[in-house]
Amino acid sequence: MTSVAAGKQWRAGHCVLAPDKFKGSLTAARVAAHLAAGLRQQRPDVPVVIMPVADGGDGTVDAVVESGFARLSTTVRGPGRARVVASFAIRDHTAVIELAQASGLHLNPGKPDATMALTASSIGTGELIKTAVERGARRVVLGLGGSACTDGGTGMLTALGVRFLDEHGHQLPPGGGSLRKLARIDASAMIRVPVTVASDVDNPLLGVRGAANVYARQKGARTADVDELERGLAHFASIVRRDLHVDVVDRPGAGAAGGVGYAALAFLDAQVRPGIELVLEQLGFAEQVAGARLVITGEGCLDRQTLHGKAPVGVARAAAAAGAAVVAVAGQCSLSDQQLRRAHIEQAYALTDIEPDPQICMTEAGPLLEQVARDIAQNWLADKRHLVTDNR
Incomplete structure (x- = not known):
């Protein structure tokens, strides 16, 4: 065979x-x-x-490893900041990363609740990207799916060097529940790497089809929490428009993974492509x-x-x-x-x-x-x- x-x-x-x-x-x-x-x-x-x-979600790293990518494992902070072991794959300076490995809902202990919904962070995903860059990655394929967070990707960006500051100049606490206190963004020290997002989700960041209204309840949010997360994401987007002069809230895929898609689009100038197309490309399926x-x-x-x-x-x-x-x-x-x-x-x-x-x-x-x-x-x-x- x-x-x-x-x-x-x-x-x-x-x-x-x-x-x-x-x-x-x-x-x-x-x-x-x-x-x-x-x-x-x-x-x-x-x-x-x-x-x-795989289609960009769970199993994507396994799939590309089967085709010859090398698997690397590291310890990162999970959605509740407890340390977890997560893997990514790398070959020819391209890293394939699954958000769920570091920031997945399955990593939160117990049943999802309101506290988790408001404080869960995507920081571990950013730590994976940072580690991949340190290991030689010049391009990242980021699979989104199964996230525990609705933080607009601020956790991921924090790990990449972005500072999200309140009116007193203090770093915001993790999670989407703190986004309404955002006063200023400092992206001067951000690690920059080309990112392609693998996702089949076409939701915008805000509104009835947005990250909070569609997905937050499955992460433990109650109705009041969904409203708070929606307001926080809207405020975050307004500060991004002011400080970065970028407006991608309505771009398809911005609402993926609790707004991690938005962060990739706004800060990393990412492209969003169907997950299976990207995976087949990495596998060399056409050949x-x-x-x-x-x-x-x-x-x-x-x-x-x-x-x-x-x-x-x-x-x-x-x-x-x-x-x-x-x-x-x-x-x-x-x-x-x-x-x-x-x-x-x-x-x-x-x-x-x-x-x-x-x-x-x-x-x-x-x-x-x-x-x-x-x-x-x-x-x-x-x-x-x-x-x-x-x-x-």
């Missing part, structure tokens, strides 16, 4: 395995490994390229899929959310553009055949089609995926005329 990490060793007619994770069950790498095992049982003569993917006969993608649940920029659709579009057939695997699938075809997916294989109990599908996902892979091999890899056996 040929792996992408091993280099350009495949032949025409190979099969590319590019699934996302099955959340709560298997990582993307494990999904790909089980698919490869099932294909090998049925068609050991078909070269396989293993390329787990890997050239000459492929079949691409297998997927995720835990194929549903309407999948159609809005999630990993399987991004993979399918890129693969279809290269002339490869695309099928998808999932724990469950609620998409119609027509919806799948519009997304360039020719067929979907759900674990619930062979095991109706969702809990068993979660716990036995690996063996079930191998069974599905055998079925895919029979249905899609039966014609040997297009296959070239890897005889190494």
